[in-house]
Amino acid sequence: MDNLFNSKELLIDGINKLKSKKILTPEVDARILLSYVINYQNIIYMHNDISISKFEKKKFYDCLDKRIQGEPVSRIVGTRNFWKNNFSISKYTLDPRPDSEVIIDIVTETYCNNVNHIQVLDLGSGSGCIGLSILEDLKNASLLSLDICKQALKQVNINAKKLNLSKKLFCCQANWFENAWIEKINLITKNETLFSKNKFDIIVCNPPYIKSSDVEKLQNEVKNYDPLISLDGGMDGFDSYRAIFKDLRQLLTIDGTGFFEIGYDMLDDVKIILKEFNLKLIRVHKDIQGHNRVIEIK
Ligand SMILES: C[S@@+](CC[C@H](N)C(=O)[O-])C[C@H]1O[C@@H](n2cnc3c(N)ncnc32)[C@H](O)[C@@H]1O
Numbered sequence: 001m002d003n004l005f006n007s008k009e010l011l012i013d014g015i016n017k018l019k020s021k022k023i024l025t026p027e028v029d030a031r032i033l034l035s036y037v038i039n040y041q042n043i044i045y046m047h048n049d050i051s052i053s054k055f056e057k058k059k060f061y062d063c064l065d066k067r068i069q070g071e072p073v074s075r076i077v078g079t080r081n082f083w084k085n086n087f088s089i090s091k092y093t094l095d096p097r098p099d100s101e102v103i104i105d106i107v108t109e110t111y112c113n114n115v116n117h118i119q120v121l122d123l124g125s126g127s128g129c130i131g132l133s134i135l136e137d138l139k140n141a142s143l144l145s146l147d148i149c150k151q152a153l154k155q156v157n158i159n160a161k162k163l164n165l166s167k168k169l170f171c172c173q174a175n176w177f178e179n180a181w182i183e184k185i186n187l188i189t190k191n192e193t194l195f196s197k198n199k200f201d202i203i204v205c206n207p208p209y210i211k212s213s214d215v216e217k218l219q220n221e222v223k224n225y226d227p228l229i230s231l232d233g234g235m236d237g238f239d240s241y242r243a244i245f246k247d248l249r250q251l252l253t254i255d256g257t258g259f260f261e262i263g264y265d266m267l268d269d270v271k272i273i274l275k276e277f278n279l280k281l282i283r284v285h286k287d288i289q290g291h292n293r294v295i296e297i298k
Pocket of ligand 1: 126127152207229231240
């Protein structure tokens with residue numbers, strides 16, 4: 001019995017430790033970390049009375065130390081809750097953000113009654129959180145997840161397996177700044193039975209959109225842990241939009257629609273770029289804070 005500790009006591013101690021180091025969300029962080037070290041399926045609460053071993057206690061205090069050093073909780077536990085699931089993340093993938101759920105909300109609402117087969121392309125898939133969430137909700141969809149980073153695509157496959165979606169997914173490593181990227185996609189849609197058309201009904205994309213000069217100014221939790229390639233959008237933040245918009249019509253079916261996340265202050269400039277590439281802005285969607293967050297384009 002000497003080696004057993006009570007979850008409530010540990011939680012209180014953990015919360016106090018985080019509070020004393022000015023961590024902004026000490027209660028939630030301590031609860032997630034304790035749940036993680038004991039492999040608890042749900043998030044642990046104060047009223048839970050669980051015995052914790054000496055080994056688990058040590059692991060908990062190690063996690064608290066990492067948190068105090070500035071490591072985000074999601075990086076410590078290797079997962080992040082997003083939309084309806086817990087997604088595995090790695091150092092090669094962006095930590096999914098609640099703002100990116102706006103795309104899923106719109107897409108699932110728009111297409112929920114669609115009875116035809118829908119082809120979805122997720123550009124810059126990262127962990128796969130956007131594309132796979134759509135794939136899970138739209139039962140008649142198939143998904144092509146594309147990223148420049150091979151290790152990120154590995155994470156997409158891990159998450160697809162967890163969600164039992166692997167059969168409806170294909171991954172493609174490609175760089176939208178290279179001319180050959182469209183040919184790579186075409187080759188896949190031509191040869192993979194998962195895809196009956198060579199174009200996509202839905203394209204979703206959360207590209208890197210931070211101005212290069214602003215990356216240094218980001219919070220430590222972002223700039224030290226999210227991969228630079230998932231953040232840096234070039235000199236004005238729009239490099240990826242330009243590269244993708246240039247070729248977008250080649251990828252969309254006649255009725256197809258693109259859903260792109262944008263930074264809260266990017267709408268005016270993105271409108272100019274859309275015009276440049278002859279694309280039409282159908283609607284702008286706001287996030288819960290009221291910021292313009294997703295553009296719907298054709
Ligand atoms: C902002 S992250 C979005 C990740 C994920 N969709 C999400 O919302 O959490 C952008 C993603 O685009 C990928 N990416 C960056 N530049 C790229 C390029 N030139 N071609 C293809 N993918 C790229 C990054 O590797 C990263 O996974």
